[in-house]
Amino acid sequence: MASNIVSARNLDFLLNEWLKVEALTDRERFQDFSKADFDGLLELCEQVATDHFATHFRKSDEQEPTFDGTRVTLIPEIGEALKVFAEMDGFALQADHEFGGMQLPSTVGTAAATWFTAANIGTACYSFLTQANASLLAAHGDDHIKDTFVRPMLQGRWFGTMAMSEPHAGTSLGDVITRAVPDDYGTYRIFGSKMWISGGDHEIAENIVHLVLAKLPDAPAGTRGISLFVVPKFLVNEDGGLGERNDVVLSSINHKLGSRGTVNTAPVFGDGAYTPGGMAGAVGYLVGEPHKGLKYMFHMMNAARLAVGTAATGTASAAYLKSLEYARTRPQGRSVTDGDQSTPQVNIIEHTDVRRMLLAQKAYVEGALGLTLYCARLLDDEATLEGDAAREASQVLGVLTPIVKSWPSQWGQESTSLAIQVLGGAGYTRDYDIEQHWRDQRLNPIHEGTHGVQALDLLGRKILMDGGAGLMALAGRIEQTINRATLAGGDLAEYAAQLKVQLDRLGEVTFGLVSLGDPEKMMANATVYLEAAGHLVVAWIWLEQLIVAGINEGNFYNGKRQAGRYFFATELPKIGPMMDLIAAGDLTSYEMQDAWF
Incomplete structure (x- = not known):
């Protein structure tokens, strides 16, 4: 089954x-x-x-x-x-x-x-x-x-967290005020509060290993002054066994909209609940060099961004397949051409609008899954290839990372919303799983850098890095796919032509933004840019899948071709108005003033 x-x-x-x-x-x-x-x-x-x-x-x-x-x-x-x-x-x-x-x-x-x-x-x-x-x-x-x-941790006996955000500073990590003070034992004493820390305390593991961002007494201002520390819940003896309790406690837990099984916490380090070694402060171990903590933390953050994209994809997948199962078994209504009310009702999948909603979900889910797996393949190439090939994989992955975090999160939410709609009245009740998937999904555009932060990262950093080498490498790969599809002819060539138009337009728009010479105006429509680039990239992922599906026969390949057809007919054209807005230099949001709200 x-x-x-x-x-x-x-x-x-x-x-x-x-x-x-x-x-x-x-x-x-x-x-x-x-x-x-x-x-x-x-x-x-x-x-x-x-x-x-x-x-x-x-x-x-x-x-x-x-x-x-x-x-x-x-x-x-x-x-x-x-x-x-x-x-x-x-x-x-x-x-x-x-x-x-x-x-x-x-x-x-x-x-x-x-x-x-x-x-x-x-x-x-x-x-x-x-x-x-x-x-x-x-x-x-x-x-x-x-x-x-x-x-x-790799044995699953101890669990780990990432403790970055603070109550007064969520994404603004340069403003963290958690302190790290050297002690007399080659370690550090950590003092401060964190907020929204997933898995920050529980009893299901022997120990919890916190990765904590903090600042040393001589730290430069801003992000350049952040260091990274390992702060375990329990100290570890020389033989690897657990020692005394470290001074890490919770002030509270946060009650979330979704993904409730993952406890979300507000931990406090060094408040005096425990005094390990008879001294104040939670014991921490410096990771790497001082003041380079944010650089190290990006190792985990980038992995977490792919994980969020994967989570968004998996959540949307479950909602889609459960709504498909429901549509195949729920009788209601009759064909629009059947005026005889005495005939048996049809299962709702027989209604065109229900098939439209299911097809949109399929296009989003299978596009997102292709994107996450492609990014994972780039990780493998980065790790195992050499020279120019490894460097190019790294450059392309850099550009795709904000997209793989954000696109499945945004469109996975839309997909899950459509799943609720397929179920109708049953969809908004807690008697079915779909509303829980929708609530779980809503967290993904927020965690590990919000949707807007990913937009700033893409346009403000990744596109500009190395003189635009990452974007050019990605465009080169898309061009190769377009050429293969063009040679294949038929529908594939038509899709390739549509994608080529949007790829060229993205290049023009990007050049225009960079040429502005005004960072604030360049970034005014960064989120629109992220969404346009994301749709273009997923259209490319779909074209790749359609080339492989080719003329293979059977229901699976027919479904794959139809979902790809849907994406090119319905989703890819959405890029046009986005590009128009950016190209026009629209400053409506930028020029809006606080008092006008």
């Missing part, structure tokens, strides 16, 4: 027919794997996600975490699911052999993650934070930090 959270057939198409992941096994890093290994792992992920994550999806929402002033309590099923995840080495899938990891390609690892985000993002979030935390420390920590903290 086909899954109602992720299409295994579509995953197989994207991984094997399009991205050819088996070819990665020719590279030294992945030489221990075979296609059979990849297939077997993904089947295991489907089973664990279905049997252990999806089964408490509703319960983890209805019985959200509680805090009694001392202890955070989660439903037991969350810990039980993550224990099974640890037993399948889920925390260590992509980690290096050096740390006991499997060294799985990121492409396959992202496909695996899709199963868990689709099943229950609230539970899956603990694992993704821990994996990203361990990856950062493996890359930037010293030997003591690596030996002490990385392996227990």
Whole structure:
């Protein structure tokens, strides 16, 4: 029976027919794997996600975490699911052999993650934070930090967080005021409060490893003065066992719209609840060099941005497939040509407008999944290729990172909204899963850099880096796809021509913005630019899929071609008005004044 959270057939198409992941096994890093290994792992992920994550999806929402002033309590099923995840080495899938990891390609690892985000993002979030935390420390920590903290996290015994935002400064990290003071033991004492920290306290792991942004006494102002520290909930003895409680406590937990199973916290460091070693302040270990913490944290933040795109895709996938299942079994109404009210009602999938909504969801979900897997493949290329090929993969990934975070988040929300609409009155009741997926989805345009922040990153940084090399490399790849589709002829050539027009227009608009010489006016429509670029990129991902689908026969390929046709007919034209707005230099929002509201 086909899954109602992720299409295994579509995953197989994207991984094997399009991205050819088996070819990665020719590279030294992945030489221990075979296609059979990849297939077997993904089947295991489907089973664990279905049997252990999806089964408490509703319960983890209805019985959200509680805090009694001392202890955070989660439903037991969350810990039980993550224990099974640890037993399948889920925390260590992509980690290096050096740390006991499997060294799985990121492409396959992202496909695996899709199963868990689709099943229950609230539970899956603990694992993704821990994996990203361990990856950062493996890359930037010293030997003591690596030996002490990385392996227990990859074994799933300890969990990790990223503690960046503060009550007075969310995204504005240059304004953090958490302090780090050197002590007499080569460590630091941390004092300050953080806010909106996912997984910040619970009892489902032996220890929690916080990555904390703080400033040393001699720190320069702004982001140049940020350092990064490891601050564990429990100190660690020389033998690796847990020692005394560190001075990390919660002031409260936050009560979220969705993804409620992931406890969201307001931790306080060094408030005096505990005095490790008889001294004030939470014990912290400096990661890397002083004042370079934000640079190191971007290692985790970029991984988290791909993870958010994956989560948004998985959530939209589950909502789509559940609404499809409902539409196939819910009788209501008759054909518009059937005037005989005595005839049996048809299932609502027979109505054109319902098929329109399902087709839009399919186009969004399969486009987003293609985008996330393509970005993961770039990570594999960046890690295993050399010279110009590795550099180009890194440049293209840099441009696509804000898009892969934002596009699935924005259009995954629209997709999930359509799923509610398909169910009609049932869609807005808590008796069906869809409204929970919609609430879970709404967090994604906010976490790990809001939609607007990603827009500023794309237009203000990524497009300008290295003289625009990343954008030119991406445009070159899109041009190659356009050329292949043009040679194929037929519908593919028509789609290629449409995409070529929009690609050229994006180039013109980008050049015009850069030529303004006024940063504020250049960035006035950055969000519109992000959304236009995102739609263009997903149209390219769809053209890639359509080329591979070719003239293959069968329902799967017919559905793939129809969804691609929908995207080019309905979605790609939306770019035109966006480009017009940017090209016209519209300053309506920029010139709006506070008093006028």
